Amino acid sequence: SQTIHQWPATLVQPVGSPLSLECTVEGTSNPNLYWYRQAAGKGLQLLFYSVGIGQISSEVPQNLSASRPQDRQFILSSKKLLLSDSGFYLCAWEKGQGRLYGYTFGSGTRLTVV
Amino acid sequence: GQQLNQSPQSMFIQEGEDVSMNCTSSSIFNTWLWYKQDPGEGPVLLIALYKAGELTSNGRLTAQFGITRKDSFLNISASIPSDVGIYFCAALNYGGSQGNLIFGKGTKLSVKP
Numbered sequence: 001s002q003t004i005h006q007w008p009a010t011l012v013q014p015v016g017s018p019l020s021l022e023c024t025v026e027g028t029s030n031p032n033l034y035w036y037r038q039a040a041g042k043g044l045q046l047l048f049y050s051v052g053i054g055q056i057s058s059e060v061p062q063n064l065s066a067s068r069p070q071d072r073q074f075i076l077s078s079k080k081l082l083l084s085d086s087g088f089y090l091c092a093w094e095k096g097q098g099r100l101y102g103y104t105f106g107s108g109t110r111l112t113v114v
Numbered sequence: 115g116q117q118l119n120q121s122p123q124s125m126f127i128q129e130g131e132d133v134s135m136n137c138t139s140s141s142i143f144n145t146w147l148w149y150k151q152d153p154g155e156g157p158v159l160l161i162a163l164y165k166a167g168e169l170t171s172n173g174r175l176t177a178q179f180g181i182t183r184k185d186s187f188l189n190i191s192a193s194i195p196s197d198v199g200i201y202f203c204a205a206l207n208y209g210g211s212q213g214n215l216i217f218g219k220g221t222k223l224s225v226k227p
Contacts, residue, residue, distance in 0.1 A: 006156075043219040044157075044202065090156050094215075102147040102204065103215060105156030 002027035006091050006106035013113055019064075019078040021109050023091030026072065031093040033074040034103060035066055038088040050074060086113045116141045120203050120218030127193055128226050135221040136187040137203035146179050146186040147204040151220075157202055161188070195225050 003026045013019060025031050035047040046059045048066035056066050063082050067075045074091060088110050092103040120137045127133060137146070145164055149157035161172050163179035163186060170177055176189045186205070190197055203218040 041222070044217045092156075102145075102149075102159050102162055104159070105149075108154070108156045110154070 002093075002104070004091060004093055004104055004106045006089075006109055008109060009107065010110045011112070013081050013111065015083055015113055016080045019076070019081050019085070019111070021076040021089055021091075021111075023074040023076075023106055024072055025093045028093070028095065029071060031072065031095065033068065034092040034094075035074065035076050036090040036092065036105075038090060038108075040087075044090070048076070081113045083113050086111055116205075116216050118203055118205060118216055118218040120221055122221055123219070124222040124224070126224045126226065129193060129195060131193055133190040133193055133197070133223060134187060135201060135203075136185060137205070137218045138185040139205065140184065142183045142207075143205035144183070144207045145205060146177070147206075147215075148175075148177050148186070148188045149202040149204060151200045151202065153199065157200075160201075190223075193223075193225050195227055198223055198225050 005024050007022055032051050034049045036044045037047055038044050047064060049057050050068045053068055053071055063085060064076060064078050088108050090108045091106040094103045118137045118139050147162050148160045150160050151157040160175055161170050161177040163170055163177060166179055166183045167181045168179040174191045177186060179186055186203055200220040200222050202220045204215050206215045
């Protein structure tokens with residue numbers, strides 16, 4: 001069966017420090033991968049998506065970047081964090097082709113920038 | 115762009131009551147999905163709907179794909195405390211570019227024992 005892993009679960013970082021959040025998927029190949037951010041009590045904002053290795057699409061201009069160095073690995077990064085980068089970050093995957101069953105989400109990373 | 119209007123934003127109900135929430139759009143979709151997010155967790159898929167008019171149940175949950183393909187509703191019968199969370203509708207079209215799963219802003223459900 002397919003599983004998705006995100007880490008770390010929580011993170012407290014000072015303003016100006018770098019960031020690296022990792023997401024990996026097991027049990028499937030060539031998935032579409034997504035990074036979302038959720039402000040407290042709010043909806044889901046799509047940040048990046050990827051349909052293959054090295055292929056990244058950005059939905060909103062921001063202080064963050066994403067990379068996909070391997071088929072089942074998706075990384076969210078920042079060189080210098082801002083206070084406004086605080087939030088709940090969710091990774092999700094879906095099958096790359098065939099009937100769409102919706103996205104499967106990871107358990108999220110709670111990032112607090114102080 | 116395409117948007118989903120989800121209502122209500124929040125609900126405070128008594129345990130045992132039925133719940134109803136819906137999503138509407140001015141756009142047509144091929145698929146409607148309903149997710150639930152527990153506090154501090156990622157959303158989990160509850161029900162997926164693929165055909166206009168389709169009515170699907172999952173335990174105490176029932177969801178319908180509107181006949182116009184522009185809306186969907188989710189009902190929860192006989193609510194219990196563990197139903198607490200945020201419910202999101204989502205919609206997409208086959209054959210579109212990846213990354214076009216659109217989410218509603220969520221309905222926050224609180225259940226009083």
